[in-house]
Amino acid sequence: MNTVIKTTNLSKIYGEQKSVDQLSITVNQGEIYGFLGRNGAGKTTTIRMLLGLIRPTYGQIEIFGENLFKNQKRILRRIGSIVEVPGFYENLTAKENLLINAKIIGVHKKNAIDEALEIVGLQNENKKLVGKYSLGMKQRLGIARALLHYPELLILDEPTNGLDPIGIKEMRRLIKSLAAERNITILISSHILSEIEQLADHMGIIHEGKLLEEIGIDHLRKRNRKYLEFQVSNDNKATMLLEEHFNIFDYEVYDEGMVRVYSHLGEQGTINRMFVQNDINVLKIKMSEDRLEDYFERLVGGGTIG
């Protein structure tokens, strides 16, 4: 799998404050990468560095395998972005705003603007002045602008900020369809865990400028699902018995003698009895109730996100 974004020890220091501290992340081609962190964690600063708006104090950024600072112009042409709330010339219509980008980038396809507006469902609002748009419409227009030049990478900084629940749902659907139908790699930041969980394939968790963990969502879900944990004298025999007697295949041996069973959660008594009857010593049984929120809270050491 090709790496699209790779940062190495990326840091931004303002005076004594380390806004971003030795951040190393990897975003692979075709994936939706969730960049999760509380407000002020350093997400926007990182994104601004990825887009060349802020110069890092030190560290490297490689995008599409090239050094950003040596080939900034060429790299940015392949990226579409929204940084925080997208800004527009409010005295112009949606179409005129997109025309500015199209002219500068050199988008020659005749209906590129109409096409971009159609993707975000603003084709019937294209003559309205942007000053009269709602925040949700502006966010969608921001996506349209980011898509105008058919980018290979989308960088979206909190694109659901300020949207109502329906707007959030629409935005989520739109982002998912862009990744699936256009094979665009997407980096999306958010301070809302459920948002990232529903969208991303992979996520990086940032806190106080530092990357705490980079993890696949599937792996995370599995890690944080409810499970029965058995500490047994013979894990090979135990798993064989689980398959034969209970038809359980959703299990994991994560350490010597430690078996986690992700199904049949209420049947620990029956499973225990079966182990004992088959000469397996059961040293401990534990029911885990971990949730993603618990995991996140443990990781960042705080109560709520944001």
Add this chain to the structure above:
Amino acid sequence: MVNLFLTEVLKLKRSSMFLISILGAAVAPFVVVIATYLNEPSILFKELFYNVNLYTVLIIGVPLYGVVTTYLFNREYMENTLKNILTIPVSRIGFIVSKMLLLFIWIMMLTLIAWTLTLVLGMLTQFDGLSISLVMESLSQFSIGGMFLFILSTPIILVTLVMKNYVPTIIFTVVITLINVMGGNSEHRALFPWAAAGDIANNTLPLTYPPEYSYIAITATALAGFIAMIVYFNKTDIH
């Protein structure tokens, strides 16, 4: 660069600032012509042009063109559009240069409006002494005044880029205007770039210093402003 400039023009569509600036440019011709017509109707056309150009360059021009300058540069911060433009990507120098080109055209257009209004209002109120040579000479003087004010806009752009707000720039231009007014009778006024610009445009440089001193003061101010704003804008983080 052409496309970048054309987008700058497009950004002005339906902009109220355009109309406001035209009204601002019309103030000096209206006030001077009407006041002269009422108080000194015997004055010659040449003095009419001189007075309007004097007020335009020294009094109205600095704050008016300063507001136009701030509008052009500051709106990208106010409307949160700078981060979009720079990530398209547009080179930071290209961005500055395209805006300066538009500013030049805007300033010259306002100067031309002031000159045209003086000519038309003067003709309507039937001042004496109008000739083809006067028309050409006055047009040249107005244009020189406008060009100098454009050249001297670089420190104003710098203040706008650094402060990212209308207020400091307006205060800065008001201070310049105040110095222009206070130094109006000073024999050293040729050393103050904005006052020197008015004197050069109207051929009224005092003989205290050689004219080169005035040109050096203007060039040094403009160049220092230009270099500082390019260096600052190239190095600054965009938040």
